[in-house]
Amino acid sequence: MASKKHPHPWSPLEAPKDLAQKLSLDPETLSLASSDFGLIEHKTPLAVFEPSYVSDIVNLIKYSNSLPIPFTIAPKGKGHSTHGQAMTNDGVVVNMTRLSDFRNGSGIIVYDEYVDVGAEQLWIDVLHETLKHGLTPLSWTDYLYLTVGGTLSNAGITGTTFKFGPQISNVLELDVVTGKGDLVTCSPDNNSELFYSVLGGLGQFGIITRARIVLGPAPTRVKWVQLLYSDFSAFIEDQEHLISFHERNETKGADHIAGCILVNHSRLNLSFYPPNHHQRITSLVTEYGIIYSLELVKYYDNNSQELVNEEVQNLLKVLKFIPSFSFEKDVSYEEFLNRLHESELVLKPKGLWNVPHPWMDLFVPKSRITDFNEGVLKGIILKENIYVRFLVFYPMNQSKWDDRMSSVIPDEHIFYALAFFRATGFDKVEVESSEAQNQHILEFCKDNGIKSKVYLASYKTQEEWVEHYGSKWKIIEKRKAEFDPKRILSPGQRIFN
Ligand SMILES: Cc1cc2nc3c(=O)[nH]c(=O)nc-3n(C[C@H](O)[C@H](O)[C@H](O)COP(=O)(O)OP(=O)(O)OC[C@H]3O[C@@H](n4cnc5c(N)ncnc54)[C@H](O)[C@@H]3O)c2cc1C
Numbered sequence: 495m496a497s498k499k500h501p502h503p504w505s506p507l508e509a510p511k512d513l514a515q516k517l518s519l520d521p522e523t524l525s526l527a528s529s530d531f532g533l534i535e536h537k538t539p540l541a542v543f544e545p546s547y548v549s550d551i552v553n554l555i556k557y558s559n560s561l562p563i564p565f566t567i568a569p570k571g572k573g574h575s576t577h578g579q580a581m582t583n584d585g586v587v588v589n590m591t592r593l594s595d596f597r598n599g600s601g602i603i604v605y606d607e608y609v610d611v612g613a614e615q616l617w618i619d620v621l622h623e624t625l626k627h628g629l630t631p632l633s634w635t636d637y638l639y640l641t642v643g644g645t646l647s648n649a650g651i652t653g654t655t656f657k658f659g660p661q662i663s664n665v666l667e668l669d670v671v672t673g674k675g676d677l678v679t680c681s682p683d684n685n686s687e688l689f690y691s692v693l694g695g696l697g698q699f700g701i702i703t704r705a706r707i708v709l710g711p712a713p714t715r716v717k718w719v720q721l722l723y724s725d726f727s728a729f730i731e732d733q734e735h736l737i738s739f740h741e742r743n744e745t746k747g748a749d750h751i752a753g754c755i756l757v758n759h760s761r762l763n764l765s766f767y768p769p770n771h772h773q774r775i776t777s778l779v780t781e782y783g784i785i786y787s788l789e790l791v792k793y794y795d796n797n798s799q800e801l802v803n804e805e806v807q808n809l810l811k812v813l814k815f816i817p818s819f820s821f822e823k824d825v826s827y828e829e830f831l832n833r834l835h836e837s838e839l840v841l842k843p844k845g846l847w848n849v850p851h852p853w854m855d856l857f858v859p860k861s862r863i864t865d866f867n868e869g870v871l872k873g874i875i876l877k878e879n880i881y882v883r884f885l886v887f888y889p890m891n892q893s894k895w896d897d898r899m900s901s902v903i904p905d906e907h908i909f910y911a912l913a914f915f916r917a918t919g920f921d922k923v924e925v926e927s928s929e930a931q932n933q934h935i936l937e938f939c940k941d942n943g944i945k946s947k948v949y950l951a952s953y954k955t956q957e958e959w960v961e962h963y964g965s966k967w968k969i970i971e972k973r974k975a976e977f978d979p980k981r982i983l984s985p986g987q988r989i990f991n
Contacts, residue, residue, distance in 0.1 A: 501584075502540060502584040502585070503563055504540070504563065504565050505540070506519060506540055506541035509557065512553065513543075513550075513553060513554055513557055516543055516544050516545060516550055517542070517543055517544075517586065518542045518543075518544055519541055520542075523542045524538055524539060524541075524542060525538075526573075527570060527573075527581070527587040527589070530574065530575045530576065530577075530578060530579070530580060531574040531575065531576055531851060532575065532576030532577050532850065532852070532853070533848070533849065533850040533920075534577055534578075534851070534852060534925060534929075535577050535578035535581065536578070536581075537578055537581040537582060537986070538583055539568070539582050539583065539587040540565060540585060540586060542586065542589055543567075543587065543589065544589050544592045545588060545590075545592055545593055546592070546593070546595070546596040547596060548593070548669070548671065548677060548703045549677075551588060551671050551703065552675050552676075553675075554567065554586065554588070555567060555671060555672075555673065555674070555675035555701075556674075556675035558585070558586075558980075559673075559674060559675055559980055559982065564980045564982050565584060565585035565982075566582045566586070566981075566982055566983070567582070567585055567586050567588060567701075567982050567983055567984075568582040568586070568588065568983075568984055568985060568986055569587075569588045569590050569643065569697055569983070569984065570587050570588060570589055570590060571591065571613075571614065571641030571643050572591070572616065572639060572640055572641050572644060574637075574639070574644065575644075575950070575986075576851050576852070576853045577952030578952075579696070579950075579952065579984070579986045580644075580697075580984070581986040582985045582986060585982070588701070590613065590614040590641060590643060590701075591641070592614075593612055593613075593614045594612060594614050594615060597612055600612075601615050602619060602620055602624075604623055604627045604629060605709075606629075606709075607708070607709055608666055608706050608707060608708055608709055609623070609624055609629075609631070609706070609707050609709055610704060610705075611642050611705050612642070612703065612704055613641060613643030613646070613701075613702040613703050613704060613705055614641055614642075614643060615641065615642050616638065616639055616641060616642075617631075617639075617640055617642065617645070618638035618639055620642065620707070621638060621828065621832075624709055624712065625828065628712050629709040629710065629711065629712055630709060630712035630713075630827070631661075631707050631708065631709060632658040632664055632708060632710050633650060633652075633654050633655065633658040633659060633660060633663065634650070634652045634654050634661070634831055635650050635652050635661070636652045636833070636834050636886070637835070637838075638831060638832055638834075638835065639835065639838075642702075642705050642707070643701070643702040643703075643705070645661050646665065646668075646692075646693060646705060647692070647694070647696055647697045647702070647984075648694065648901070648949070648950055649661065649694050649901045649949065650662060651890065651911060652750070652752065653751050653789060653791065654750050655890045655894065655911075656737040656740060656751055656888075656889060656890050656891055656894065657737075657740045657747075657749065658894070659895060659896075660901070661707075662693040662694050662896075662899055662901060663895065663896055664707055664708045665693060665705055665706065665708075666706040666707070667679065667680070667681040667689075667705075668680050668681070668689060668692060668693075668702055668704065668705050668706070669702070669703045669704035670688055670692050670699075670700035670701065670702055671700055671701045671703060672688065672699065672700040672977045672978065673699065673700060673977050673978020673979070673980065673981075673982050674977065674978070678700075680692075681706075686898075687973070687976070688977060690896070690898040690899050690900070691900055691973040691977060692900070693896075693899040693901070694899045694901025694902075695899075696984060696987045696989065697984030697987065698900075698970070698974055698983055698984055698987065699900075699973050699974065699976075699977040699978055700977055700978070700983070712795075712827060713749075713793035713795045713798075713827050714794070714795045714796065714826065714827055715794055715799075715824060715825065715826055715827060716749075716750075716791050716794070716824070716825060716826075716827055716830045717791065717792045717802055717803070717806050717822060717823075717824055718791050718822065718823040718824070718825055718830055719789070719790045719791070719806065719810070719820065719821065719822045719823075720766055720787050720788065720789050720790075720820075720821050720822075721787065721788045721790065721813060721819065722756075722775070722778065722785050722786070722788075722816050722819035723785065723786040723787070723788065723814070723816060724781075724782045724785060724786075725814070726784075726786060726867050728814035729753070729788060730860075730864075730889070731814070732788055732813045732814060732815070733751060733753060733788060733888060734889055734908060735812070735813075736751045736788075736809065736813075737889050737890075737891060737908075741891065746805055746808070746809075747809070748790045748791060748792055748809060749791055749793045750789070750790075750791035751788075751789065751790060751791075751889070752789040752887075753787055753788045753789050753886070753887045753888050754787050754789070754885055754887060755785075755786055755787070755871060755875075755885040755887055756775070756779050756784070756785040756786075757783070757871070757875055757876055757882070757885065758779050758780055758782075758783045758784070759879065759881055761881055761883075762776060762779060763883065763884065764776070765837065765840075766821065775819070778816070783872070783876050784871060784872060784876055788813070788815065789888075790809065790810075791830065792805060793827065806822075846917065849917050849918065849919065849920065850917070850918045850919075850920060850924075850925045851916060851917055851918075852916050852918060852925055852928040852929050852932060853913070853915055853916055853950070854913075854914045854916070854932040854935070854948070855912070855913045855914070855948065856911075856912045856913075856914075856935075856939075856947070856948055856949065857890075857903050857904050857909050857910070857912075857946060857947045857948075858904070858909060858910045858912055858939075858944065858946045859904040859905075859906040859908075859909050859910075859944070859946070860889070860906055860910065861906060862942075862943075862945070862946075863910050865942060866910075866912070866939070866944060866946075869942060869944075870935050870938055870939075871885075873938075874934065874938065878931070880931055881916070882914050882915065882916050883916060883917050884913070884915040885912070885914055886911065886912070886913040886915065887911070887912055887913075888910065889908050889909070889910050889911075890903075890908070890909060891907060891908055892905075892906065892907050892909065900966075900970060900973070902947050902962060902963055902964070902966060903947060904945055904947055905945070911949070914932065916932075936948070947962065948962065952988075953988060953989075954988060955988070956988075956989065956990070959988075959989045970989075974989075974990055
């Protein structure tokens with residue numbers, strides 16, 4: 495969807511010389527900044543800012559604040575949002591990744607217990623650097639070619655979240671340039687309000703320029719198991735059983751618990767499973783319509799190698815998957831964490847990666863997950879034969895999230911992440927119809943009193959955001975007034991702009 499250019503009285507040609515040098519009007523650069531991974535929305539900025547130093551960002555924000563009508567400023571990491579969240583059409587996109595060209599090797603500095611990372615760095619690079627020291631961040635996302643600043647502005651979740659919390663729960667300190675242009679170091683003990691504001695803050699309160707992230711010892715390999723279920727109750731009981739080990743501080747549990755849904759559709763994704771089992775898995779999916787796949791991962795290294803098989807077997811012993819539908823791989827730690835990149839490498843040459851992505855991510859409270867399964871997974875996705883490339887499904891626990899941060903989750907001890915990773919052709923009608931199907935799912939939840947929360951939301955009106963934040967809206971408004979009173983930052987989220 496191309497949006498109309500919003501007239502703005504400021505022209506980049508008026509900028510003071512030190513800023514003007516870094517404002518690009520090159521058509522190709524503008525075009526790159528007017529698109530994202532979603533390929534659904536397009537907004538052309540007035541200019542793209544290419545900062546060399548954090549002080550350039552400070553100067554840009556201060557300059558905008560000094561104008562009678564400030565221009566908006568959209569920090570852009572890797573642009574892996576799906577609905578224009580890092581775009582603007584009445585201001586400047588800040589190409590955060592340019593900072594790394596001038597860090598002179600100081601973009602990722604590894605210490606014994608934490609790593610200091612430039613917010614423009616990619617998680618894959620953080621992994622590589624920390625592994626050189628036998629260390630690793632603990633909390634991840636499914637995909638590692640995302641910037642640290644980008645995921646910390648959302649939450650950063652995957653199958654490790656039940657154990658270590660989202661990525662925002664693993665940050666010790668941040669450097670942030672606020673919407674007023676102040677460069678502030680913040681932590682739970684120092685400028686804590688800013689610290690909690692920007693974590694999960696959707697870029698509304700400041701631009702993160704550095705993050706200090708917790709590290710632990712790195713395992714070397716993983717046992718990676720997928721178990722198939724036809725019985726939904728057994729599937730969720732087992733997922734919840736597996737995340738409960740950690741709640742009870744028992745060390746013998748899994749390190750990563752996730753899952754996905756296999757829906758009877760001609761384009762079934764069976765890439766994990768051995769090819770000689772594809773036929774029987776397909777028959778199983780055809781027979782039941784929906785099959786639930788539980789993903790259990792146990793890390794190990796040379797010291798724990800001998801015990802790992804026994805520990806995995808002990809975990810599997812009490813689970814209620816369909817006998818003989820258990821599949822196991824043994825891969826390196828990095829291969830496991832970087833698993834989605836494999837799919838990217840397969841899909842790209844086929845022209846299936848750079849296509850529109852009408853994704854939707856939901857957090858669904860445990861108390862209504864069975865209704866969600868009946869009403870949405872069976873009642874809408876299966877019944878209406880809707881194609882979802884990956885439908886990811888796993889539980890998390892509220893206790894690992896910090897309510898002082900700006901992210902929003904359901905008000906229940908356990909809730910589920912449901913990620914509808916969708917891809918369509920470029921036909922506008924096809925994209926709109928997929929968006930309408932997503933909307934239909936949200937309306938189903940609303941009509942049936944399922945208090946789900948959208949993750950990575952792309953609302954179009956402030957009313958929807960007010961509803962999304964619920965009782966937290968007042969705090970969000972107050973934080974905006976304090977840290978970005980002229981409403982300059984990240985207008986693409988459409989919360990205040
Ligand atoms: C293939 C793929 C897989 C994904 N898997 C997961 C997953 O498993 N778990 C998960 O949690 N998410 C996942 N995501 C979503 C991803 O975390 C978000 O889209 C994230 O914003 C991407 O980071 P980015 O650097 O591309 O951010 P951008 O798209 O560039 O920016 C996102 C938002 O953050 C703001 N922003 C960017 N940088 C900064 C900064 N330094 N300071 C303040 N604000 C900033 C932008 O203005 C924008 O509003 C996935 C995305 C893709 C494409």
